[in-house]
Amino acid sequence: MEQIPITKQGYAALKKEFERLKTIERPENIKAIEVARAHGDLSENAEYHAAKERQSFLEGRIGEIGYKLGTAKIIDPETVPKDCVRFACRVLVENLDSGEKIEYMLVGADEADIKKGKISVSSPLGSALIGKKPGDEAIVQAPGGKRIYEIIDIL
Secondary structure: OOOEEEEHHHHHHHHHHHHHHHHHHHHHHHHHHHHHHOOOOHHHOHHHHHHHHHHHHHHHHHHHHHHHHHOEEEEOHHHOOOOOOOOOOEEEEEEOOOOOEEEEEEEOOOOOEHHHOEEEOOOHHHHHHOOOOOOOEEEEEEOOEEEEEEEEEEO
């Protein structure tokens, strides 16, 4: 079985969402279905159909998160070697076109949040950075054209 790398914080956030879906949102949805059923004719009951669609989404998300939690490999960013860019490390890069220096942390897709400086290892930039060392260049094909980043430091 393939293990999915995740940080401790990412695991905790997924676990929290999993518990919320199971203990709060699922029971609320069940009540919504019961209330909508009480309104009669189900074939023309928009509330009932919306609640059933929500139920389908919730069950799918619960299953997805349950799988991810079950196959998670928790990585502590503090223990990650800093010899090259890898999952859970923080890296300082310079966009060679603009001269802008940016710090990113490489995380899994569920944890990615560009506003917090967290990019997915499977994103174009994240995958271009993996395995690089300070002084190396990473070339990323972006929608606006090719971008070149230099790895300044692994933090």
